[in-house]
Amino acid sequence: MFSIKILFLCILVPIVYGLTRKELVDFADKQYHKLINTLKTGVQYPAVGKTGSDHWETTPPVDNQWTAGFYPGVLWHLYNYTKSDEWKQLATTATDAMYNDQFNTWQHDIGFMIMGSYGNGYEFTKNPNYPKIIVNAANHFAKRFNHNVGCTKSWDTPNPNEFLVIVDNMMNLELLFEGWKHSGNKTLYDMAVSHTNVTIREHLRKDYSHFQIPNCDPFLMSKAKNTANVGDDDFMAPEAMTNEYNHLIDIYSLSLIGAQIFGFDKNDIIDGKYE
Numbered sequence: 597m598f599s600i601k602i603l604f605l606c607i608l609v610p611i612v613y614g615l616t617r618k619e620l621v622d623f624a625d626k627q628y629h630k631l632i633n634t635l636k637t638g639v640q641y642p643a644v645g646k647t648g649s650d651h652w653e654t655t656p657p658v659d660n661q662w663t664a665g666f667y668p669g670v671l672w673h674l675y676n677y678t679k680s681d682e683w684k685q686l687a688t689t690a691t692d693a694m695y696n697d698q699f700n701t702w703q704h705d706i707g708f709m710i711m712g713s714y715g716n717g718y719e720f721t722k723n724p725n726y727p728k729i730i731v732n733a734a735n736h737f738a739k740r741f742n743h744n745v746g747c748t749k750s751w752d753t754p755n756p757n758e759f760l761v762i763v764d765n766m767m768n769l770e771l772l773f774e775g776w777k778h779s780g781n782k783t784l785y786d787m788a789v790s791h792t793n794v795t796i797r798e799h800l801r802k803d804y805s806h807f808q809i810p811n812c813d814p815f816l817m818s819k820a821k822n823t824a825n826v827g828d829d830d831f832m833a834p835e836a837m838t839n840e841y842n843h844l845i846d847i848y849s850l851s852l853i854g855a856q857i858f859g860f861d862k863n864d865i866i867d868g869k870y871e
C-alpha cells in the first residue's frame with residue numbers, strides 16, 4: 597500500500613544507520629507526534645512539507661486533489677505496529693472524516709484516498725462499517741471506466757477525443773479489486789484487469805520502461821456503431837460507449853443538458869439523486 601512508502605520515507609534516514617524495526621517504529625512514532633501537534637486531525641491533512649521547515653501545507657479530507665489518504669494510512673500503520681489506542685483513535689477520526697470521498701467521480705486518485713484510509717482501517721480493525729464504503733467508492737471510481745478504451749480515465753480534459761490514462765492510475769486499481777472482494781461484483785475485477793492489459797499494451801516500451809501519459813482515443817478504438825463521432829462524453833450515458841444501448845441514452849443526455857440549463861449539479865443526476 598502506498599502509505600507505507602511515506603512511513604518508510606519518515607524512517608529512511610535511520611535505516612542507513614542500521615536501526616532495528618522497533619527503533620524505526622519508535623522514530624516514526626516520535627516524528628508523527630510532532631506532526632499531529634501542528635494539525636487538527638480530521639480537518640487538516642498534510643500535503644506538502646518543505647525541507648528545513650516544520651510547516652506543512654494541508655488539504656481538507658474531502659474533494660482534495662489526491663493526498664488525503666496518506667495521513668490516515670500512516671496513522672493506521674502506526675496503530676498496527678504499536679497497538680496504541682491513541683493512534684487508533686487518531687486514525688479512526690482521520691478516516692471517518694473522509695466518508696464523502698466514496699461518492700467522488702471527478703478524479704481517479706480516489707483509490708489512494710479510500711485505500712489509505714478505509715482500506716488500512718479495515719485491514720487492521722475489521723471494522724464492519726468499512727467494506728460497504730470501499731465497495732461504494734469502487735462503484736463510483738468505475739464510472740470513469742470507458743469500455744471502448746478498456747481503462748479508467750485519469751484526468752478530465754475539455755477535448756472529448758482525449759482520454760488520458762497516466763501510468764500512476766495502476767495504483768488506484770487496488771480499490772476495484774477490493775470492491776470486488778467485498779461485494780463479489782466481477783465487473784469491478786474485470787475493469788481492473790482490462791485497465792492492466794491496456795496499460796501493458798499502451799504504456800510499456802520494448803525495454804520495459806514506460807510512458808507516463810499516452811492519450812487513448814475513446815472513439816477510434818470503438819467497436820460500437822455510433823451515429824457520428826460528435827458530442828461531449830461528459831454528457832454521454834456510459835452505455836453509449838458499449839455495443840448495447842437503446843433510446844434511454846438520449847433521455848440520459850437530455851437530463852444532463854437540462855441540469856446545465858436549469859442550474860442543477862450534473863453529478864447529482866449521474867449519481868441518481870433525482871430518480
Ligand SMILES: *[C@@H]1O[C@H](CO)[C@@H](O)[C@H](O)[C@H]1NC(C)=O
Pocket residue numbers: 673676677
Ligand atoms: C502489522 O504489524 C505486524 C507487526 O506487529 C507486522 O508483522 C505486519 O507486517 C504489519 N502489517 C502490515 C500490513 O504492515
Ligand SMILES: *[C@@H]1O[C@H](CO)[C@@H](O)[C@H](O)[C@H]1NC(C)=O
Pocket residue numbers: 734735736738739781782783784
Ligand atoms: C457491479 O459494478 C458495476 C460497475 O461499478 C456496476 O455498474 C453494477 O451496478 C454493479 N452490480 C451490482 C449488482 O452491484
Ligand SMILES: *[C@@H]1O[C@H](CO)[C@@H](O)[C@H](O)[C@H]1NC(C)=O
Pocket residue numbers: 786787789790793
Ligand atoms: C487480459 O489479458 C489476459 C492475457 O492476455 C487475457 O487472458 C484476459 O482475458 C484479458 N482480460 C481482460 C478483461 O481484458
